[in-house]
Amino acid sequence: MAGVVETAPALAPLREELHCLPGPQGFDGAPTWTLHDPANNRFFRIGWQEFEILARWALGQTEAIAQAVTHESPLHVDAGQVGEFAQFLLNNNLLRLSGDTGLQRLRQQVAMRKQSWAQWLLHNYLFFKIPLLKPDALLAWLYPRLAWIYSGRFAVLLIGCGLLTGFLLSRQWERFLATFPHFFNWSGLAQYFLALMLAKTLHEFGHALTAHRYGCRVPTMGVAFMVMYPMLYTDASDTWKLSSRRQRVAIAGAGIAAELGLAVFAALAWSFLADGPLRSGVFLLATSTWIMTLAINLSPFMRFDGYYLLSDWLRIENLQPRSFAYNRWHLRRLLFGLDQAPPELLPQRWHWFFVGYAWCTWLYRFFLFLGIALLVYHFFFKLLGLLMMAVEVGWFILRPIWSELKAWKNLGPDVWTQPQSRISLLLLVVVIAVLVVPWQGHVNVPALIKAERYAEIYLPTAARLDAWQVKTGQTVKSGELLAQLSSRELDFQARSSSLEGQLVEWQLAYQGLEQNLNQRRQVLLKELESAGAKQAGFRHQQTQLTIQAPFDGLALDLNQQAQEGQWLKEGETLLIVADPRSQLIEAYVAEEDLQAAGQADSAVFYPDQPGTSPIICRVERIDQGGAARIPAMLASMHGGAIAARSDAQQQAVPESAVYRIILRPEAESQSLAHFPGERRGSVRLDTPATSLLHRFVRQVATVLVRESGF
Template structure:
């Protein structure tokens, strides 16, 4: 309905020229100082507002038609009026208007629970009113904005990265040395220094272009502190390039710091100063490029992209287009597009919306897991539920509510038929038991094989058998000699001989008689020590445990070569062609294999070596105790293997519960060495939904301590 008289505007509103729109038309920026918000006005909206004092709708429309080339109707004026009213930009001119404002204020007041929830997720603490400091800095930092300075920074960055690449091992090992609590504290201090410089980069640049910077402080995002600078007045600037420089100033400041620190690391001597510049270099590079440059959160990268595309409120506008696109593809509702854009720009924003949703899904899920593990279980579970509910479940629930509210508008069309077909196919994939058996990483080896190791640190004496030689059971493969062991044996033998003489002389010597039975016990202990050392010396004669073939031999076998204790010397396999497979299964697969038991018909091993093919086995034996460490290093993820693991001293520990499954009665095949691969253990087919439910139950038992 066309209003007869227009309500007055608030007198404190500010209007500033804005940048030129993509179609060449001028724009203006409306500033609401009470809410500290900025609104971009199109050319028609500006022409209507500039004639608002005429009072009546007819007078405003006629003046626009008479004085401009625009042809606007009552619906344009009504849309502008609704915008002004919804954002509280009109003066309260009636009782009804005052009542609406009071209702909006009441709706904005939240309960104590909601207040606590919102302030747990995000709140700000202003710490500094930086205008006087910025005025002083502006007089002394003009040289930072000269091209020569940034050419020098670029050169320093290239030279520093080149020098660091020449000592890359030292650089990466230095970073790994900061894994302790003291190292993490040092990284936190370095990040704090870099982030302070980052925020002052924004503030000084905004002040340089005439923007007011009212506050600087710290914001807490899920209780994680993040520095912030209020540069909202950058929207007053008419030049898009100036806004881009303000948005990029923080990252450029950090990158300049990283460039100088990286270069300094290559020249400074070892010490606290070198460690400090290393931390500044690494933290600045990683955080600036990995976090601040991302456009998927409201960090610097987002504002840079919004200004580069000349699309204020990029997230909100792209999300609106993404929801519209999703509803049209799923249900074909026929809704008008939220805003008219060129097809290429529309596709870009829709793709950006889906990429942002996916990024946030992964990010918020990771934050929820981090919060859960940082606190004790009860509090961690509550905080994780809040994270998942607020950031993931609530947005999805709101969209589902819209679909349900508009269910009466649904009818069979091309989109709904496609959606029904896709939903049916997804249900079939989830519910039908089409996944049979279990796949697991495995190793194929001979049924009879053994590795032989050096029993002591010793050197080789004489020749050794060569790789590929056939040997008999008990045959000498090589002889080792340990001078240290020989010295200990000689000393022990002399001590044993002395004690034996004393035992023989005890009946004749009163002093020895006083020692009594203790002398016999010391002699017995000395005899056992000598016997033990002789057995150790016999172990230095490396012999074949059974008849077979030496498939691998140490490459440094030669007379006089030293070997350390535990060093592998030979790998011997038996004469038979029997093979065995050792598979390594996770907790859920282990429970399933135990439950199915005799239903399994067998297993098939497929080697990573394509030309070897596959081997079928029929007998399976499960170990009931999970592995403490991986016996084959090449299966560990730290060496590129398929089992997630970490290094713990000399051992490789699996990150999850891992059980060994032994497969025997395998097909006879010639095998030269152990082969890694994957095994498929056959069994009853299961659905993806069933496997997911088993996984959730196992997770619940593990985390609940059941």
């Protein structure tokens, strides 16, 4: 009885409308081809091996194709490689399926693409496109009329205008920078948006017209919304047909070139326009629009012009997905010591480029998406903003990390037998221990030590310094004369008010002799009262010019700028009087450390002054409300550790919530003599030990509760 010979199932035929076009050389110099699916407007770059397999696809059997490629070309291909390529074609719907099996597969694809309303809302909220124009007919009409902009003469004209613009602006550069933005009304605001739309529309038509110049179709142009932020876009996917790297780079850079050219002509027009909204509009085109374009579009880490310029220049298509896949393989090999084949074989220099580019892109996207999440949060009301921020962080940041962790889980149990895996596991345990173990049992806060009785003496009114009566560090008694000042203007005003009062008294004394004075008696009494009040006020100010010690203590920090015989302005500080026998420590704790500070058992003050010993102290009280102002010595603008700004009264206002803690030094401390006035330092509060993870979770919970408005 004859044996039955089993044959492999026949391969499905290729779809008839597919096109295979010559592609550019790869970054390693190997030839490539482009497989075009016109029905879906998709392009696939294939190599030499895949092209040879496609050329013999009509053989219909994996083994037959492999043998034909091996015998008819320098390549060696086995049936498994043909099968892998067949699976790639099947997954991308490039094969013509028939029968029940094909119909069932298509139904499965449709079912997999179905989304719940929540998934649809999530995807379309994050990113969606609105096609506005099918520009091929318009481009066909425009190009013959605008072909001259690609000529050498136009390039010379543009360079000449640029040089002339630079010359004209150099003569009025300060005036150019001080251009007034006339956008403070609806008309000006409309001109602002028109200028912005002109620049961005010209940018997109730069891509589209250049693509048309090289024979590429432009199916659509429109507006895309990335997290509700509108951006114009041009579908230039047809450029995959081009084999010339120069042409692909020209199309990718045409948008930026168009905006830069517009900026040159706008800057030239600014030199000849009068002040007004039109001049402000061209100023905008000459400055901010192209700067924003360069800052955003030239980044190679997002899929904007800079990414495609880099990809086309290096001849590396799909740079991001390829580098991401390669770096994931590299990371797994680094962590687990796996000996898996890489996604693609790369020379050493390209190996490190792919790894470095992937890491830079991941870090860039992490901070970018985090910033977008914060922007979304602040754009909406608190609760909705918080939910949308969580969606942003979850989708763009946590989802990729979770996907990679699931991939690690599927590596199998053998992965943990590798020595590299054990080292990675040990490092993970150490990191978890650092985060979870409550080893941090103290809080360091900025502080200052000062005398409990402390007076900063300043000048109540402008006056002349006649004489200093003390020196810095001198012991003074309560009421002792510290400085004598005088003011001729004040003396004159005091004498004038005295004479005014005497005149009114004379008029009152002779009111019986003069009928007119008798009728003005009530007015004269009011004038007498006013003159007396003025005289008392001036005498009080004169007494204030005799500066006396308010209590027993030391005279400190005499104003070295104030010399005898010099006039001083009102409010100028003269000196400080402090009683060093009793001192307090004033510390400021951040909101996230407030709970721990309330449980502090002991504290130590560490002065900034070298050569002084720490001071043991105890917590006396903690203010329940946040500090509205802080001492200038602790503010960041004066070298302190607390981020602060100056208010209208030049007082230091903290940027974030801080709470004042009053501490009192222990009586036995011997270092108090070193601080007769006021000195900066820090306080270490000994608190119950907490873990870093606990502190982080508590801080996040505090922020969430506060910002959500609960």
